[in-house]
Amino acid sequence: MSYEIPRENIAAEPFMAGPPDFNRKSRLMQTDKVYECMITNIVELTDMEKLFHLKIMDPGESRLFTFRPGQFLMLELPGFGEIPISISGSSAIRERIGLCIRKAGKVTNMLHKARIGTKVGVRGPFGTHFPLERMVGHNILLIAGGLGLAPLRAPIYWVNEHRSEYADVAIMYGTKRPKDILFDYQFDMWGKIYNYDIHLIVEEPDENWKGRVGLITELFNEVDIDPHRTYAIVCGPPVMFKFVCNHLNQVGIPMDRMFVTLERRMHCGMGKCCRCMVGSTFTCVDGPVMDYWTVMNLKEAI
Amino acid sequence: MLYKTISKANFKVFINEVIAGNVTIAPKMTDKDSEGNPVYQFQQVYAFDEIALNYTKTYSSLKNFFLPFKESLSTFQFDKNEWKQKIEYSIHPRVIVGVRACDINGLLKLDNVLMKGKYPSPYYVARRTNTFLIGLDHEPMADCFCQSLNSDEALHGFDLFLTDIGDKYFMQINSSKAFNLFKNVQINDIETEDEEKYIAEKKRIASLFKTRVAITGLSNLMDIEFESDVWKKWGDKCLSCGTCAMVCPTCYCFTVTESIDVSLKFALKEKVLYSCNLVDFAEVAGGHNFRPEPATRLKYRFYHQHRGFVESYDEPKCVGCNRCGIACPAGINPIDVIHDLRMEDVK
Numbered sequence A: 001m002s003y004e005i006p007r008e009n010i011a012a013e014p015f016m017a018g019p020p021d022f023n024r025k026s027r028l029m030q031t032d033k034v035y036e037c038m039i040t041n042i043v044e045l046t047d048m049e050k051l052f053h054l055k056i057m058d059p060g061e062s063r064l065f066t067f068r069p070g071q072f073l074m075l076e077l078p079g080f081g082e083i084p085i086s087i088s089g090s091s092a093i094r095e096r097i098g099l100c101i102r103k104a105g106k107v108t109n110m111l112h113k114a115r116i117g118t119k120v121g122v123r124g125p126f127g128t129h130f131p132l133e134r135m136v137g138h139n140i141l142l143i144a145g146g147l148g149l150a151p152l153r154a155p156i157y158w159v160n161e162h163r164s165e166y167a168d169v170a171i172m173y174g175t176k177r178p179k180d181i182l183f184d185y186q187f188d189m190w191g192k193i194y195n196y197d198i199h200l201i202v203e204e205p206d207e208n209w210k211g212r213v214g215l216i217t218e219l220f221n222e223v224d225i226d227p228h229r230t231y232a233i234v235c236g237p238p239v240m241f242k243f244v245c246n247h248l249n250q251v252g253i254p255m256d257r258m259f260v261t262l263e264r265r266m267h268c269g270m271g272k273c274c275r276c277m278v279g280s281t282f283t284c285v286d287g288p289v290m291d292y293w294t295v296m297n298l299k300e301a302i
Numbered sequence B: 001m002l003y004k005t006i007s008k009a010n011f012k013v014f015i016n017e018v019i020a021g022n023v024t025i026a027p028k029m030t031d032k033d034s035e036g037n038p039v040y041q042f043q044q045v046y047a048f049d050e051i052a053l054n055y056t057k058t059y060s061s062l063k064n065f066f067l068p069f070k071e072s073l074s075t076f077q078f079d080k081n082e083w084k085q086k087i088e089y090s091i092h093p094r095v096i097v098g099v100r101a102c103d104i105n106g107l108l109k110l111d112n113v114l115m116k117g118k119y120p121s122p123y124y125v126a127r128r129t130n131t132f133l134i135g136l137d138h139e140p141m142a143d144c145f146c147q148s149l150n151s152d153e154a155l156h157g158f159d160l161f162l163t164d165i166g167d168k169y170f171m172q173i174n175s176s177k178a179f180n181l182f183k184n185v186q187i188n189d190i191e192t193e194d195e196e197k198y199i200a201e202k203k204r205i206a207s208l209f210k211t212r213v214a215i216t217g218l219s220n221l222m223d224i225e226f227e228s229d230v231w232k233k234w235g236d237k238c239l240s241c242g243t244c245a246m247v248c249p250t251c252y253c254f255t256v257t258e259s260i261d262v263s264l265k266f267a268l269k270e271k272v273l274y275s276c277n278l279v280d281f282a283e284v285a286g287g288h289n290f291r292p293e294p295a296t297r298l299k300y301r302f303y304h305q306h307r308g309f310v311e312s313y314d315e316p317k318c319v320g321c322n323r324c325g326i327a328c329p330a331g332i333n334p335i336d337v338i339h340d341l342r343m344e345d346v347k
């Protein structure tokens, strides 16, 4: 006679069946299953950046997929790797997930070689989002530097889709050179149709550039800010958001009304690999969107 | 919890039956070190007599039975331009005998991270729920400081827990799985005498701790002393080898690697345990490293143990086994580092 310990087959648990839903807890045991996606369009934005449109192939999974502006995905390229990418597009459109990706290394280089029809995987959405509900009735400053415009596009669309709920909206965008400007074809639309106040600036102009020259903070000379009625969303590298937020703070906007996004190395998106930790918080779970007050008080953040 | 006693003779019969029916893992003497002291390791055993129930401390912890150094997350099968993802979980039941309270507490901390919360890890859950744990009380080593961290006693997280009370074991039965196994082995109700012996043995063990680490307020001290020179003092010694995290029962961070098979027919996505002391832990594309110096990385490891983890789970991540201290080639150990940090505070 011997004792055999019974087997617990977690793969047979009822919640393991059906598509993953990262927004709901019930199906989260399938944490590493990807949604299979097709690249449906590729837009060449600059030498370094391309916009990819993805479509979740399974209609059921596609229906489950919702995200909030500011959240990110883990994008899987089988055999090459998995990388975090902000969702850059409207949260109202389910059929098309927009991702604006810069060539930076192994996975992103491969992606830049991909063609329409290529199949990729995504997990998510993950992370915190911009609290746009809280901003209702206020002026909004949408400020980006360089690639920061990628995550900023989701709130740009959101605010337009709820345009009557918000007061004055301004976009301020700065890049190094004119040819680094992303989505240059959209600013007219955002200005004329969305009724946003658009301000662009570059650091190193070329002979065709007729706009402003300098650092992004110079744009503040052009905009009237009512500190009691204004929220700010600032996307860009830490040096940039630090300067911008400190300026806004001097103008009188409280630090918990400015939102920034943090970037760290990520390998899971679920608070497990610890690679994204900043002080005591996980960028993937407690971020990437954080208010500036929280960021200021975090060890290692800036 | 059900409290019973089992005679040592019956325990041996019981374990042999368990071994006959299951993969059974237990501490074994595998070697002798340069000074002739025995070296113990958790390994598969085939008979009760192979088990070293009086083992001292295993060099590496039990963690790796739940978080293997390398583990497949999924495979992708290619077919022309198509691919399909395949995920498998390890669901092979096994028994681990002779686990110490600190190691059980280590697993409980991993449970917090990997079984509970928003994103449970099915890979871990599969292994954990298929492992039958038999715990055993023991005398602390000279450098054990688990008592300071409240980890010298396991309250749950095991199936059976034994305390030696002479010719029998005082036994805590914590699962119906465990209870069912005793249908054919005689176990006895506890008598007053057993209870007295149990309490006396617990007291005796508790009195044997020689190393203490002051934990009170440490969490805040981590914040206050963030810029302390103590980090530089110890950080400059650190070789960034990552051994401390490998042997630690509660370190769980990892990296993910993907590779394509030479046949080009499938790709493998693997999770490999990592260490926050390794140089590229926080390096991102383009080469920017958020923690470039060994000191910032060493500090971060302590910060997570005693601040980050506390913020999430209301208890430190460290269980006080000093495995990291024993294994560190640079002689860095948590007892001295925390002591130094405390002295800073006094100044």
Ligand SMILES: Cc1cc2nc3c(=O)[nH]c(=O)nc-3n(C[C@H](O)[C@H](O)[C@H](O)COP(=O)(O)OP(=O)(O)OC[C@H]3O[C@@H](n4cnc5c(N)ncnc54)[C@H](O)[C@@H]3O)c2cc1C
Pocket (backbone or CB within 6 Å): A072, A081, A082, A083, A084, A085, A086, A087, A088, A099, A100, A101, A102, A103, A104, A105, A106, A107, A108, A109, A147, A150, A151, A262, A263, A264, A265, A266, A267, A288, B283, B284, B285, B286
């Ligand atoms: C929340 C978040 C949102 C992001 N959004 C965008 C975006 O919209 N567009 C865009 O172009 N880039 C974005 N990034 C950066 C992008 O993730 C990195 O450029 C990318 O991981 C580089 O991968 P690689 O394999 O090409 O580079 P390699 O240098 O070959 O990197 C190897 C691995 O390291 C990890 N890694 C390296 N750099 C980063 C990094 N900066 N952040 C996280 N993990 C990293 C990844 O796992 C990657 O596979 C975002 C990063 C984060 C954290």
Ligand code: SF4
Pocket (backbone or CB within 6 Å): B244, B247, B248, B249, B250, B251, B305, B317, B318, B319, B320, B321, B322, B323, B324, B325, B334
């Ligand atoms: S003493 Fe070291 S190895 Fe043991 S739990 Fe604490 S940090 Fe980990």
Ligand code: SF4
Pocket (backbone or CB within 6 Å): B237, B238, B239, B240, B241, B242, B243, B244, B245, B277, B298, B327, B328, B329, B330, B331, B332
């Ligand atoms: S084992 Fe010692 S030397 Fe190696 S990374 Fe850890 S603290 Fe540094």
Ligand code: FES
Pocket (backbone or CB within 6 Å): A265, A266, A267, A268, A269, A270, A271, A272, A273, A274, A275, A276, A277, A282, A283, A284, A285
């Ligand atoms: S990305 Fe793994 S913990 Fe945040």
